[in-house]
Structures are given as C-alpha cells and as structure tokens.
Amino acid sequence: MIRMATIANRLRDEVPVLKQAGTAAAFIKAQQGIKAMPAAFVLPARETAERNPFANQTVEQEIIADFAVMLAARDLSDATGGASTDSLEPLREQVRDALLNWMPEGADAGCEFVSGEMFQMDANGVLWWADTYRSGFPIRSVT
Numbered sequence: 001m002i003r004m005a006t007i008a009n010r011l012r013d014e015v016p017v018l019k020q021a022g023t024a025a026a027f028i029k030a031q032q033g034i035k036a037m038p039a040a041f042v043l044p045a046r047e048t049a050e051r052n053p054f055a056n057q058t059v060e061q062e063i064i065a066d067f068a069v070m071l072a073a074r075d076l077s078d079a080t081g082g083a084s085t086d087s088l089e090p091l092r093e094q095v096r097d098a099l100l101n102w103m104p105e106g107a108d109a110g111c112e113f114v115s116g117e118m119f120q121m122d123a124n125g126v127l128w129w130a131d132t133y134r135s136g137f138p139i140r141s142v143t
Contacts, residue, residue: 002065002135006105007042011069014098015040017091027070034072034126038091041070045132049139059141064134065107066114069095071129088129092116099133107135 004023012021019036020026027041045066052059073088101110111133119128 002067002104002106002137004042004044004067007067007069007099008040010098010102010104011040011042011095015091015094017094030072033124037072037074037126038087039072040095041072043068043070057141059139061139062108062136063139064136066132066134068130068132069099070119071095071131072126073129074124074126088127092129092131095131104135107137109136111135 008021008023011018015021018038018040020030020039022030022039022041024041024043027043030039030041045068047066048064050062050064052061054060071088071091073091096113099111100113103110112135114132114134116129116131119130121127
C-alpha cells in the first residue's frame with residue numbers, strides 16, 4: 001500500500017515554493033478557507049488490479065494505485081483568474097519534477113503522470129487543480 005503522507009513529505013521537501021503540503025484531512029480543512037498558497041494535497045484516487053496469473057489458490061497481483069495531487073493557487077493581480085492559471089503552470093512543473101519516476105514508500109514502481117484537470121475556481125479566487133499520478137505495489141495471498 002502506498003502511503004499518501006510520504007508523497008506529501010516529498011512535495012514539501014522538493015517543492016520549496018509550496019506554503020503547505022498535506023493529505024486528505026488538510027485538504028478538507030483547506031477547502032473551508034485556505035490561507036497559505038500555493039499548496040498541494042495528496043489524496044488516494046483509485047486502485048485497480050492486474051489479473052492473477054495463477055489458476056490455483058495462490059494469488060499474486062500488481063495493484064495500480066492512482067493518487068491525485070490537488071493544487072491550490074491564487075494570484076490577486078488579475079480579477080479574471082488568468083494570473084492564477086499562469087502561476088499554476090510552474091507549480092505543476094515543479095511537482096511533476098519531484099514525482100516522476102520517484103518511488104513512494106510502499107511502491108514497487110516509480111510515479112507516472114496520468115492526467116490533469118481543473119477541479120474548481122472558488123469564490124475567493126482560488127484555483128484548484130487536480131493532477132493524477134500512478135504507481136504500483138504487489139499483493140500476495142498468505143496461503
């Protein structure tokens with residue numbers, strides 16, 4: 001199992017421009033009124049399993065684990081939100097540089113980029129963006 005906290009710690013260490021980096025609990029609190037930006041929050045997104053190659057009672061599978069990096073950015077120099085979008089791109093690049101091919105605790109594969117999409121633009125001018133990454137880990141039956 002991949003620990004989201006190790007990914008948040010990696011971002012904290014490798015992306016010095018971040019004012020905060022956390023996991024699900026911090027993300028929930030931030031959505032109620034984030035103050036320190038830019039920020040990144042790591043959330044589990046989805047797990048899928050490769051088919052078990054054995055026909056007997058043994059199970060050995062690779063789990064593909066997707067996780068989202070929720071980014072929050074705001075630039076008050078532009079009331080239309082365009083500046084927030086512009087300030088987001090260098091942040092995304094720094095996060096990508098920190099994660100690509102890095103292996104989080106619990107994983108047996110380096111991280112890959114999957115997709116990115118706008119999550120929301122809130123009433124306070126905060127642009128929330130979600131980039132999804134992927135890694136993997138094995139599971140095996142004990143019998």
